[in-house]
Amino acid sequence: MKIQKEIIDFEEGKSFKLFSPSLKNCFFWHYHPEIELVYVEACNGIRHVGKNISDFKDSDLLLIGSNVPHLNFDYRIQTECRQLVLQMRENFLQELIFPVPEFDSIKKLLERSYLGLSFSGETKAKVVEKLHDIRDKNSFDSFMGLVEILQILAHSNEVKELNNEDTRIKWFLNDKIRMGTIYDYIHENYDKNPNVNVIAENVNLSTPAFCRYFKKQTNMTFTDFVNNYRINQAKLLLLQNSCVTEVCFQVGFESLSYFNKLFKKYIGETPSAFKKKHLSKVEG
Template structure:
């Protein structure tokens, strides 16, 4: 469960691939030299790209640069989840496109992708439609479609940088601790009282050393991470139509007022507002 290098193979005569992976309960904390565009649809999920750990609701479109560690986006999702992943070689545009002035915006986009880029709004809608369109096309038409997608992303203002520093693999290579062990511990204990001393002992660190390590890896304290995970889980419960009070205690919070306050701080709306906003537009399976 240590960080893994994914070996990506391309069909002969192709410099990119578009596919629909499904890993679900597999914890795949990995990196690869190839640049990746991911679209995922789910009621709720976790995105962990570089140091950024946050949740998404409904769907997410991300561009992840070369050698940036990330977790598979269907990890831990118990409801229906669909993904489209487009991977292309780090340098496949270098000789043909990058020297051409008209593709300057695409060059800048790819250079910036090491931060992890999340796209929203009309940009996301257009790109997803094009991803579906190029799925069954011949190689050349798909390549033209990919360039069009990159041009849309390059010109978009509907983008958020997930990291504010370089988190490529060179930064993570000295990590000997298994992040998967920490994720599993929190997942199994978030609705009780996760104990920092206990998890520190599990991964063979003193508590102060674990706290330093965890803050360095995630830019969060252990307590903040647990609360973030609880908020993410509470969104799942709310989307299953549980009451706010039920969700509060299901997610491990002991105070309804604190749960409401923290939820609003994270999402900008109360649990009731979130539930009303999202429950009407999804179909629970």
């Protein structure tokens, strides 16, 4: 469960690699010096980049800076999930971007990628189309396509910074290693009654110290995080056409009215409305 340094191999003569990983049942909390662009497509999932832990719906496009710890984006996703990952060589910024004045906007983009950048809207649609396109190009054309992608991202206003501070590995090595244990405990117990005292003991902290640690790492209380996790699991079950009442108890809630209230708070609509809307799209 400890944080790992990923060693990335590149083809000779290539400045980047583009591939589709699948690590669904593996908790791969890792970092690497290479800057990474990730597109993930799923009903919903959890993004964990630096200190940010949040969920996404339908798809997400992220630019992750050098040595920023992140979790694989398909972790524990039980429905269909597709990914495209583009990784740039460690010297990409220094040797290919820095010396060229015309790449100044791209340079600024890559320099702030250590915050973790999530792109949406037209930007995401254009970039995903180009990512698919460059997969079938020769080396030179695919490289020029990458430059185009970075230029689109550099000039986009449809971007959200996931972190507001430096979360590169030097900050994390002595701190975030407990998160793997916490994640697995929540996943194994969210449908029962996760006990903050038990997980605190598992990571060798007192309960008050654990609560402070968890709030600092996630910007959520342990209870809020568990409820958010339950709601995300509920969404997956509802998309499988499960009954709302059954789903409520399956994900660990003891009160249907509280489940409905919390679901609407997190998702903006009731479980019934969510199910009806999304299943009608599938049937249509």
